[in-house]
Amino acid sequence: MQLPFNPALGKVPVYQPGRPIEEVARELGLPAESIIKLASNENPFGPSPKALAALQKALAGLNLYPDGNAFYLKEKLAEKLGVKPANLILGNGSNEIIEFAGHALLSPGTEVVVSQYCFAVYPIVTRMFGADLVTVPAKDYGHDLPAMLRAITPKTRIVFVANPNNPTGTLVNRAELLKFVKAVPPQVLVVIDEAYIEFLEEPADLVPLVKSGAHPNLLLMRTFSKIYGLAGLRVGYGIAHPELAAIFEKIRQPFNINLPAQIAAMAALDDEEHVRRTRENNLRGLQFFAKELKRMKLEQVPSAANFVLIRVGDGARVFDELQKRGVIVRPMAGYGLPEWLRISVGTAGENERCVAALKKVLDFPAGNN
Numbered sequence: 001m002q003l004p005f006n007p008a009l010g011k012v013p014v015y016q017p018g019r020p021i022e023e024v025a026r027e028l029g030l031p032a033e034s035i036i037k038l039a040s041n042e043n044p045f046g047p048s049p050k051a052l053a054a055l056q057k058a059l060a061g062l063n064l065y066p067d068g069n070a071f072y073l074k075e076k077l078a079e080k081l082g083v084k085p086a087n088l089i090l091g092n093g094s095n096e097i098i099e100f101a102g103h104a105l106l107s108p109g110t111e112v113v114v115s116q117y118c119f120a121v122y123p124i125v126t127r128m129f130g131a132d133l134v135t136v137p138a139k140d141y142g143h144d145l146p147a148m149l150r151a152i153t154p155k156t157r158i159v160f161v162a163n164p165n166n167p168t169g170t171l172v173n174r175a176e177l178l179k180f181v182k183a184v185p186p187q188v189l190v191v192i193d194e195a196y197i198e199f200l201e202e203p204a205d206l207v208p209l210v211k212s213g214a215h216p217n218l219l220l221m222r223t224f225s226k227i228y229g230l231a232g233l234r235v236g237y238g239i240a241h242p243e244l245a246a247i248f249e250k251i252r253q254p255f256n257i258n259l260p261a262q263i264a265a266m267a268a269l270d271d272e273e274h275v276r277r278t279r280e281n282n283l284r285g286l287q288f289f290a291k292e293l294k295r296m297k298l299e300q301v302p303s304a305a306n307f308v309l310i311r312v313g314d315g316a317r318v319f320d321e322l323q324k325r326g327v328i329v330r331p332m333a334g335y336g337l338p339e340w341l342r343i344s345v346g347t348a349g350e351n352e353r354c355v356a357a358l359k360k361v362l363d364f365p366a367g368n369n
């Protein structure tokens with residue numbers, strides 16, 4: 001190969017997604033219906049029924065390009081959040097917003113500050129633009145915000161904080177978070193990734209900080225992939241100062257949010273029942289896992305999100321054994337946690353099946369109290 005590739009690409013890590021049900025079914029010769037996927041923090045109740053109904057109607061319009069500015073979706077989101085449409089930037093999943101940040105600010109010689117066990121896409125985007133990654137050791141598996149502040153140098157362009165964090169499920173203290181956001185120097189973009197915020201009972205609300213206009217370097221990121229159950233459609237959004245949103249608009253492809261995605265996201269915003277039901281199921285699921293894992297004497301990180309991180313010993317082996325039993329979870333070696341697995345909260349039945357399979361694999365007597 002003689003092509004003079006961008007040298008930065010040599011250092012880009014590979015993203016390892018949760019394994020799709022069909023792939024595992026093919027590989028193991030199992031019927032797809034017998035497999036459950038608790039590997040990508042998706043909504044176990046499926047897409048919002050209101051979104052599905054709206055999608056059916058929208059399909060006849062697929063010959064037309066979508067509204068490139070997603071006018072109605074932005075209007076609706078802005079109203080819900082109490083911001084202006086100019087405060088919003090839409091992405092093909094919030095992953096795309098992370099990439100916008102890279103395009104806007106990163107180049108060789110610049111730095112990005114993250115926490116140990118941060119979401120895998122931050123390092124990927126950092127490397128893609130040839131920037132250097134500064135990884136701050138975690139504290140109790142979560143962010144050490146004062147240490148992250150100290151890691152900021154004149155070369156720093158972006159600092160990422162996912163709250164709750166994926167894959168650890170940890171949540172930073174509200175007062176500390178506010179202090180942190182205010183202390184980050186104005187020439188550094190502070191990204192607070194709120195992909196799982198809707199699962200929290202009392203989330204720290206940073207939208208007023210954006211609205212105040214006093215923090216043009218603050219970007220909040222959210223997604224329709226998790227509680228709204230639309231991961232397959234790819235819609236995420238950023239909430240920021242209008243000048244920052246306008247910069248990101250320059251980078252955005254003209255039709256990055258497809259037509260069904262716009263329609264479904266709007267309908268999902270109206271589906272409060274689906275959100276409430278999902279949140280309640282999640283809280284019960286978290287309690288179930290916490291209780292069962294404690295019985296099994298497995299170490300776990302207390303989670304504020306829709307997944308649990310548990311220490312099983314040989315993560316790769318337990319992942320394989322669970323998969324053979326039709327339960328797909330997420331191995332964590334890529335995050336530097338080879339002894340751990342991440343399990344997404346499913347329906348009550350899926351959670352029970354997962355725990356039963358885990359007991360078999362780890363030789364824990366079923367029904368043991």
Ligand code: PMP
Pocket residue numbers: 040041092093094095096119162165166193195222223224225231234235236
């Ligand atoms: N941020 C975090 C913390 C996540 O866990 C995820 C999904 N795994 C994303 C962003 C990206 O989500 P999406 O691109 O589907 O919006």
